[in-house]
Each structure stands twice: as structure tokens, then as C-alpha cells.
Amino acid sequence: MVNNDNNQSVNPSKNFVLPFILLLLSRVSLHGYELSQKLQAFGFKSIDQGNLYRLLRKLEADELVSSEWDTTGNGPAKRKYSITKAGITYLKGYANQLETYQAMLDQFFSMYSSLLELYIPSFSTRDSIEKKRSEKRRNDDGKKE
């Protein structure tokens, strides 16, 4: 059922990996094990193989993705997953939720940074990370204009 209601709370932990899967599939069709690799690149360290395949089957049952067998190439047939129109709609909805969540994190770190600056002596690690982030933002902005 994958949570098709509108009661998504501010906490995105209900299948957090799901929007990333849909996002990846929205760009290009992928097999299960390819997805597993891409998700690791996203920062998901340990995706259980069995649970990933199970989730994909559920997504297909919910018609958020579709699949067809890919018999080209070596080895056994691979199930190639693609996103559906409903999947894109769902992805959009999930993205809106994540946006709220991202805003909360921004707010958190805004307060957190000033806290460190004011009250806590040694915060070099956090400071350097925040600096990197600012630089990345400038680059991102630059690309857009």
C-alpha cells in the first residue's frame, strides 16, 4: 500500500529510501541490483537485498513502477523497473514532504551554528563543514544563472 494517504507526517522516516528509488527510476530504468548500488552512492549504507526486492515488488503492485524482463546481456534475466505516471505524481508529493523536512533542518542548523559561535569554544569541525556547504551552494546557484 506504500502510504497513499495524505497523512504523511513531518517525519519522513516511513520508507525514506522510497523517494530516492522513484527519483532514480524517473531518470532511467534500472534493475534491482543497479538500484542497490545507486542508493549506496546516495548515502544509504546498508540496503538489505531481500528487502529491496520486496519493496520493488510492492511498488509495482501499487503501480508506482512497472517492470519488464530484460533478457539482453549476460546472466539470468533482469527485471528492468521504470517509473509510472502515478509514480511521478507520488514522487512529487513525497518531494513536497521532504521539502518541509529540509526546511526544518535548515532552521535547525541556522540556530545550531549561531549557538556554536556564541556559547561553545571549539567548533572547528562543524565550521569547516558549514563552509564547504556554503561554497557548494554558491556553485549550485552559479550554475542556475
Add this chain to the structure above:
Amino acid sequence: MVNNDNNQSVNPSKNFVLPFILLLLSRVSLHGYELSQKLQAFGFKSIDQGNLYRLLRKLEADELVSSEWDTTGNGPAKRKYSITKAGITYLKGYANQLETYQAMLDQFFSMYSSLLELYIPSFSTRDSIEKKRSEKRRNDDGKKE
């Protein structure tokens, strides 16, 4: 026990509200119901009253916060919570985790935006929000320099 190990995964859902509580208390001591209100302002829509007080008691048992009775003012005595040194340390650790998470969200939206631009016709809402965010970032960066 509040999760004092180092096995925090990339998914921050284990008591997501907790770092926000610690952050709020790191600035000023607060009563339970004040916290409840501030958390709502942060974006937490529904904090169960009983569970919040229960969490605060647990945080005190774990010595991440301390409390004393505040008998000034009207109404019954209020328990005034303050963060402890261990609480600040814990907050720092949690902030590092949230940072990883924030980076994932940034990556997500970076891909998501370009996806919308390339493949999906009407995305004005999302676009305007992303524009606002970019502007905010520029302002934030400006303040730092």
C-alpha cells in the same frame, strides 16, 4: 537509554524531535508546555503531551537535561529543564548525523529539480520554492562574509 551508541544510521527517524528539544534547551531553559509550543513552531504538528513529558523524564534520567521546580509565576509549579554538558555533547553528535541527512536531501533536490526542468512540463510551484531557497542561501552566505 536514548540511543547512546554510535550506530546511528542515515535515517534520523529515531526520535527526530530529540535534537530539536536539545537545541531549544541549549539556548534557554524551558518548561514542558513551552517546549511543546516551540516545537510546533519548528514544524512538529502533533506532539502528544504525555509522550513529550515522558521523553523529558527519560532525557533527565540519561542526564542529557536537568530540571528544577519553578514556583514563580501563576499556576502550579513548573519543571524547568536545562541542557547538561552531556546533553550538548549529544546534541553535537546528533547534529553531525543530521548533517549527513541534510546533504542527502540537497542531493535529492538537486537531481529532482533538474528532472522537473527536463521532463515534466508544469513545475512552477516547486520552481518558485527552489528559487526562494537559493535566495535565502545567498543571503546567508552574505551574512557570513
Add this chain to the structure above:
DNA sequence: CTCTATATGTGTAAAATACATATAGTTGGA
């Protein structure tokens, strides 16, 4: 017969959530 790839069963612990109930002091009105 081993490797790759997909698939499903099962169990457990933690987490999220909800609702009920309890205690006790404060306040305002009949």
C-alpha cells in the same frame, strides 16, 4: 556446479502514535 539475479518467509526489536488516567496546585465564581 557456481555465479548472478530475483524472490519470499520469518522473526525481533524499536519506534511512532494514540488514548486513558492520575496527581496536585491555582483560580474564579456561585
Add this chain to the structure above:
DNA sequence: TCCAACTATATGTATTTTACACATATAGAG
């Protein structure tokens, strides 16, 4: 003054979901 309503904190309990882990199964390709 008594009582009801309100504020504030506190704890019990139940349910469902989530996360995670591990085992096992099928089946084609080489």
C-alpha cells in the same frame, strides 16, 4: 467557602508500523 475548571506534570497501556536481519528458494547462464 466550596466546587468546578484550568494548568502542568506524570505514567499506564495498547496497537501498529518500521527497520533490520537472516534464512531460504528458484532459475538461467556459463
